[in-house]
Amino acid sequence: MPILGLDLGNQTFRVVEMEEQKGRLFLRKYGTHEDSKLNLHSSSEQEIKKYATSLKQFITETGFSTPDVVIPIPESDVFTRVVQMPNMSEKDLRNSIVFEAEQYIPIPLKEVNFDFQILDQDAFDRDRMNVLIVAAKHTVLDKYVSILRTAGLNPKGLEPESLAIGRILGDTLNKPSATMILHIGNFDSQLVVSYRGFVRFTRSISVGGSDLTKAVEQNLGFDFSQAEEYKKTYGLDSKQADGKVAAAIRPVFDQILTEAKRAKVFYTTHNPNVIINRMIIAGGSALMPGLLFYVANNLDIEVELANPWRNVDFVKALESQKEQIIESGPTYVTAVGLALKVLKTDQ
Numbered sequence: 001m002p003i004l005g006l007d008l009g010n011q012t013f014r015v016v017e018m019e020e021q022k023g024r025l026f027l028r029k030y031g032t033h034e035d036s037k038l039n040l041h042s043s044s045e046q047e048i049k050k051y052a053t054s055l056k057q058f059i060t061e062t063g064f065s066t067p068d069v070v071i072p073i074p075e076s077d078v079f080t081r082v083v084q085m086p087n088m089s090e091k092d093l094r095n096s097i098v099f100e101a102e103q104y105i106p107i108p109l110k111e112v113n114f115d116f117q118i119l120d121q122d123a124f125d126r127d128r129m130n131v132l133i134v135a136a137k138h139t140v141l142d143k144y145v146s147i148l149r150t151a152g153l154n155p156k157g158l159e160p161e162s163l164a165i166g167r168i169l170g171d172t173l174n175k176p177s178a179t180m181i182l183h184i185g186n187f188d189s190q191l192v193v194s195y196r197g198f199v200r201f202t203r204s205i206s207v208g209g210s211d212l213t214k215a216v217e218q219n220l221g222f223d224f225s226q227a228e229e230y231k232k233t234y235g236l237d238s239k240q241a242d243g244k245v246a247a248a249i250r251p252v253f254d255q256i257l258t259e260a261k262r263a264k265v266f267y268t269t270h271n272p273n274v275i276i277n278r279m280i281i282a283g284g285s286a287l288m289p290g291l292l293f294y295v296a297n298n299l300d301i302e303v304e305l306a307n308p309w310r311n312v313d314f315v316k317a318l319e320s321q322k323e324q325i326i327e328s329g330p331t332y333v334t335a336v337g338l339a340l341k342v343l344k345t346d347q
């Protein structure tokens, strides 16, 4: 059964149609639509209706073979945390975690949908286990479900974007290697720490690609679309354009890096048995020239570009677009991770 991984950005829809056949994952179709007039994060009903109508049109025009979708809940709308609990069965945990959750979740429990997942035993205390708690407000979930219904889609799953990112780029229990993922979107960025196959830590940073563009706009006196072009062409490569574009971007980009450094220190201080020695960079801004080199030099860590297609085959009809699909890989991380939420459990 095919499934759509639908990454709903503030002004972008990005979708992959994927299917599992004989244990192999196939990309069947993909597509992106961007419209700067859209605003998913608006609280106006009319704006949300506009978003849903535009989504419907995009889905109809692209033509997928299933209405079943998995979508992300933005990190700003969701609460994710790993807590330690005494060892107990899932059934017992279900009863007792509600009382625990009240301590951790900053919103009244009656206003949230709340779920948890037992991860593994605590590294230091064999009587305790790590449990992932996820909570999102009813109103937020209702908003997304209503968008999907208007667009003629059938919600099969919703999850925090960080979990989708971790699923596709994180390490595995078979090959453990603590990994920090930096996903730089348009309006904000996400940090995700994956260890032994689970997301252990997430943090949202309120700086994204559009802030880098604004820095070029303000420093070099361009309009926004010109600044966007310069950012994409020269980026953080200080050998280009007399180093002026890189110099404009650097201070804003450094805000993201400072948060990444802080998060790394925070996580490894609380988990001294874990050494994070690699970072994977994803999201549209990961494509910026000079970025990998700059991060590697500043973080003293192994850095690589995200590749969500590592275990994915493309159907014949996509052969001719292979190069383009591979190149835009870092922007499809969330969509592919979402699709795998359903395909993985089918296996």
Ligand SMILES: Nc1ncnc2c1ncn2[C@@H]1O[C@H](COP(=O)(O)OP(=O)(O)OP(=O)(O)O)[C@@H](O)[C@H]1O
Residues within 6 Å of the ligand: 008, 009, 010, 011, 012, 184, 185, 186, 187, 188, 208, 209, 210, 213, 228, 231, 232, 233, 235, 283, 284, 285, 286, 287, 288, 289, 331
């Ligand atoms: N080659 C490139 N160099 C630099 N930046 C790029 C490049 N290609 C895309 N970007 C930037 O990536 C950003 C968009 O990233 P992405 O597509 O991950 O965001 P989004 O999912 O649409 O947004 P959000 O999730 O924040 O609503 C934009 O700021 C864009 O300028």
Ligand SMILES: [Mg+2]
Residues within 6 Å of the ligand: 007, 008, 009, 185, 186, 334
């Ligand atoms: Mg995004």
